[in-house]
Amino acid sequence: MNRQYLREILLRSPLPPDSYLNDLPAVRYLAQGHRLILDAPVSFLVGENGTGKSTLLEAAAVACGFNAEGGSRNFRFSTRDTHSELGGYLTVVRGDYPQDGFFLRAESFYNVASEVDDLDRIDDLLDSYGGVSLHKQSHGESFLALVQNRFGGHGLYLLDEPEAALSPTRLMSLMILLRQLTEKGSQFLIATHSPILMAFPGARIYELSDTGIRQTAYRETEHYRLTKRFLNDPESMLRELFEDSDETN
Template structure:
């Protein structure tokens, strides 16, 4: 095993299949999980991609919860909960960690970001100065995209494990490109990312592996992903694609 592999913060996960009583129950029947044994992570960036409902966010949530992060996002110090909806998958995976522990960490969830931002403001009232860690401005006082990027730019410090669930949700294409630069800056500061995304821009980051979920979960090349293929086809043949989509809707 290489030194780089041993030193990464999270090397892999293993599904404790022998402890699962019924694979017909949620979330164990999901394509990403039903045939899963183990999943190895890249020392720098790992992408998990797939259609809505395929299970990529469920896997990320399980990793984050098992690692000690709040299910709705934030650092390990956050413990707010607006609604207990996370799955039981975290109880059935084993994390295989490297020799080093991260000095920083964050679980970013686009779907619960509003609740996270509210909790930051509540904590600021109890502990004035906390907001400086997020750029010094209220996250609710910015546009959705600006507040996302403010967290990425100000709260992510390096030497960290960052688990991101659909970080592109509020970002423009240009901001998504800026996100690639920010990921690289943090990778150069000994950070590791595990990212679930639909964005063919963000997943273009080169020093990474991509797992795509269809009937199962498997490693693919960037140009093989459905996100890349569909986006490229649409941009290259926009008028023809629009006509097909409109014609289908008229039938």
């Protein structure tokens, strides 16, 4: 059974006029009074770099009570205060209360793994992560071990670019885990650049661009169209790319 633990994301009040966040397309869209409606077990935030995908995901995680660097709601460590102030200005409209939850950030996963090791010395926390230190596995193996062992179902899981450490084969393994977890009543909000991951059946894809945020069909995303064009004829596309580069220089 699918449940919606996170139903809507909206901007509760305007950001300070001098905040750099006002320049992000995702923030401008919410500042116009729009809401991001989440009505599927898996929702993707996609778009070019700089559109605000990771910033919005991080802010939503903070507004939901997660640690800004990642982890569960019980994680309270901080190695460096680099998260944005956006979470303090967001309102998240919730549905059912999740029994589990986790915020996974690719860029600070090392810090989360270190925190798990530290906490394990106190209460044997490592058992719920597969029994092996995440530091003693490859980056990709530790990502999958986390999802497979720590994510228990009936939970809200926010993932920021989980494809960063995963091969295409491992990405497909992740999709199997996503399916199993959604069948256990879980909800995912994922920021990604992966056209493989975006193909997850029944997912909502929200494309962020200079014009705002819009729900987009999988085959209409720039990620799918560009990847398909490249794979169909890489030689031609590379030739065109390098010719354009030579003309620019």
